[in-house]
Amino acid sequence: MRGAFIVVEGLDRSGKTTQVANLQAKLESSGTPVKLFKFPDRTTAIGQMIDSYLRSQSELDDQAIHLLFSANRWELATSIESLLEQGTTVVCDRYAFSGVAFSAAKGLPLEWCRAPDSGLPAPDLTIFFDISPEAARARGGYGEERYEKEQLQRRVRELFDVLASEFDDERWVTVDAGRSKEEVAGEVWKYAAALVGKVSPQVDKLWV
Numbered sequence: 466m467r468g469a470f471i472v473v474e475g476l477d478r479s480g481k482t483t484q485v486a487n488l489q490a491k492l493e494s495s496g497t498p499v500k501l502f503k504f505p506d507r508t509t510a511i512g513q514m515i516d517s518y519l520r521s522q523s524e525l526d527d528q529a530i531h532l533l534f535s536a537n538r539w540e541l542a543t544s545i546e547s548l549l550e551q552g553t554t555v556v557c558d559r560y561a562f563s564g565v566a567f568s569a570a571k572g573l574p575l576e577w578c579r580a581p582d583s584g585l586p587a588p589d590l591t592i593f594f595d596i597s598p599e600a601a602r603a604r605g606g607y608g609e610e611r612y613e614k615e616q617l618q619r620r621v622r623e624l625f626d627v628l629a630s631e632f633d634d635e636r637w638v639t640v641d642a643g644r645s646k647e648e649v650a651g652e653v654w655k656y657a658a659a660l661v662g663k664v665s666p667q668v669d670k671l672w673v
């Protein structure tokens with residue numbers, strides 16, 4: 466049986482990193498082999514360019530940074546696919562949906578934004594963390610990076626809705642991420658536990 470591919474998406478400070486770590490630990494203790502990915506992966510050469518841009522230490526055209534975010538996923542796509550085929554469940558902190566939502570929120574055409582990510586391994590389930598920009602702002606560290614501005618986050622949230630509307634309830638679920646860490650963890654676990662061991666043999670391709 467291949468592994469499940471679970472993506473956690475959402476606005477900045479919605480608690481994704483906290484919850485994917487929790488999910489990884491729970492899957493491991495339930496005996497499911499699991500590997501965590503995080504995008505942007507700031508450790509690669511491309512990831513270092515992205516990191517510098519996000520911390521406003523370098524400037525790039527909107528198109529150029531968009532393509533770097535996508536390339537950062539493609540450089541790990543083969544690893545993700547082989548892990549899934551070997552039976553390892555992959556949990557991913559952000560993916561192509563962030564790629565499209567953030568760049569389109571800056572004004573790039575949605576279809577242009579989607580094109581470079583077309584053909585990536587498609588998640589079996591995307592768990593979207595919904596939080597109001599006000600609640601996100603109240604959490605630690607908000608405002609330190611380039612995209613952490615309320616107006617932009619509102620637009621990003623609308624664009625996530627557009628992307629979500631293309632998936633059915635089996636593939637995309639929304640979680641109220643404004644609640645306590647324990648409540649959010651409980652709901653995430655409910656969705657993950659229902660999926661692991663029940664995925665179709667073939668890994669689909671995104672947006673093809």
Ligand code: T5A
Binds near residue numbers: 647
């Ligand atoms: N981006 C990303 C693109 O433009 N294109 C792309 O293709 C991709 C992949 C960086 C930026 O890049 C953009 C989107 C982003 O603007 P990132 O590296 O994922 O993306 O950003 P991070 O800063 O690492 O993560 P986030 O800001 O999104 O935070 P998280 O992971 O959602 O939140 P987390 O878990 O770190 O928690 C934030 C704080 O809240 C607390 C935590 O303890 C922490 O202090 N917290 C809670 N507090 C109260 N109640 C809860 N339930 C809480 N859960 C967590």
Ligand code: NA
Binds near residue numbers: 477
């Ligand atoms: Na952030």
